[in-house]
Amino acid sequence: MEQRVSIITLGVADLARARTFYERLGWRGQEVQETVFFQAGALVVVLWGRDKLAEDAGLTDRGADGFGGLGLAQNVRSRAEVDEILHQAAEAGATVTRPARETFYGGYAGYFTDPDGHPWEIAWNPGFALGPDGSLTVPDFG
Amino acid sequence: MEQRVSIITLGVADLARARTFYERLGWRGQEVQETVFFQAGALVVVLWGRDKLAEDAGLTDRGADGFGGLGLAQNVRSRAEVDEILHQAAEAGATVTRPARETFYGGYAGYFTDPDGHPWEIAWNPGFALGPDGSLTVPDFG
Numbered sequence: 001m002e003q004r005v006s007i008i009t010l011g012v013a014d015l016a017r018a019r020t021f022y023e024r025l026g027w028r029g030q031e032v033q034e035t036v037f038f039q040a041g042a043l044v045v046v047l048w049g050r051d052k053l054a055e056d057a058g059l060t061d062r063g064a065d066g067f068g069g070l071g072l073a074q075n076v077r078s079r080a081e082v083d084e085i086l087h088q089a090a091e092a093g094a095t096v097t098r099p100a101r102e103t104f105y106g107g108y109a110g111y112f113t114d115p116d117g118h119p120w121e122i123a124w125n126p127g128f129a130l131g132p133d134g135s136l137t138v139p140d141f142g
Numbered sequence: 143m144e145q146r147v148s149i150i151t152l153g154v155a156d157l158a159r160a161r162t163f164y165e166r167l168g169w170r171g172q173e174v175q176e177t178v179f180f181q182a183g184a185l186v187v188v189l190w191g192r193d194k195l196a197e198d199a200g201l202t203d204r205g206a207d208g209f210g211g212l213g214l215a216q217n218v219r220s221r222a223e224v225d226e227i228l229h230q231a232a233e234a235g236a237t238v239t240r241p242a243r244e245t246f247y248g249g250y251a252g253y254f255t256d257p258d259g260h261p262w263e264i265a266w267n268p269g270f271a272l273g274p275d276g277s278l279t280v281p282d283f284g
Contacts, residue, residue: 001167001227004183006278007215007263008147025143032283041146042184042277044270050211057253057261058239059209067201068210069192070260073149085143098200111199118212119199121149128186135184136148141174 005043008072011050012116018047021115024092025085041134050116066117073121075130079108085122086110094120147185150214153192154258160189163257166234167227183276192258208259215263217270217278221250227264228252236262 012018019029019036029038029047036047054061076082082100089112090096097119100110109123129137154160161171161178171180171189178189196203218224224242231254232238239261242252251265271279 001169001216001230001264002218002276003169003180003187004216004276005150005185005187005214006217006265006272006276008150009213009215009263011209011211011213027143027145030280030283037280037283038145039280042273042275043147044278044280045145045147053211053213054209056240057209057213057255057263059253059255059261061211062208066204067153067196067199068212069153069195069203069258070210070212071149071151071153071195071199072147073151074143074146075148076144088143098198111201113199113201116211119201121151121199122143123148130148131184133184134144134146134148136186138172138179138181138186141172141179 007044007046008040009046009048009053010114010116010118011053012047013050014115015047015049017115021092021094022047025088067119068117071111071119071121073123075123075125075128075136077124077130079124082108082110082122082124086112089114089120089122149186149188151188151190151195152256152258152260153195154189155192156257157189157191159257163234163236164189167230209261210259213253213261213263215265217265217267217272219266219272221266224250224252224264224266228254231256231262231264 094112098111107125236254240253249267
């Protein structure tokens with residue numbers, strides 16, 4: 001199995017609400033057959049009915065409340081950008097679950113959850129190289 | 143907010159178990175401070191304690207059972223590769239929750255969950271272009 005991810009599918013309760021939220025953050029996608037596709041660099045972020053995703057995956061959904069065990073992050077280029085995005089997300093309807101703060105690794109980060117509870121960390125991490133295209137490279141910790 | 147994802151963090155109950163699982167799939171990473179980093183193209187897949195992730199995100203974890211509302215996918219180049227990866231994952235300790243089958247869009251796909259229940263779809267989709275580097279591009283549905 002190659003070491004890569006092609007698609008991240010966010011299960012949503014209300015597709016229009018979810019799409020509007022990401023559009024208010026500046027994202028632009030295409031909607032086809034009750035599915036929204038956002039090109040995100042080399043991968044695709046998809047919004048799809050949470051019930052449909054569970055059924056497709058052969059899984060039982062015990063409820064949409066709380067933490068789902070997985071988090072997404074976007075690394076940004078400055079502390080100011082962390083604050084700006086958290087503010088923008090809150091204005092768009094997100095819940096800021098962890099206001100931005102200094103991190104143990106010398107960075108600055110906070111979290112919001114989208115309208116379906118999916119957590120996003122927005123982080124400035126001076127130890128992780130962020131390319132001009134937004135690609136993130138793990139440093140050699142050796 | 144730029145339209146990109148830097149990190150996908152998979153919350154895990156047992157870091158060694160999770161790392162071993164992904165290594166058995168052929169992935170190679172670095173472990174630092176009870177965190178495993180896998181470079182995956184332009185982004186990074188991280189294994190981290192589920193409890194630590196919830197605490198960091200300011201969220202309450204109501205339990206690790208079942209569907210978390212989010213799914214990952216890897217698109218591959220052939221039907222045979224779908225079968226191979228699902229087989230390889232099962233051998234490595236995954237649960238195949240949806241055996242590979244024909245899909246409504248003319249492809250072929252199945253799902254497994256990793257030892258912490260994170261769902262992965264392995265899909266062959268002839269309508270989505272997969273680059274030599276594994277990048278996935280959404281077609282123009284217009």
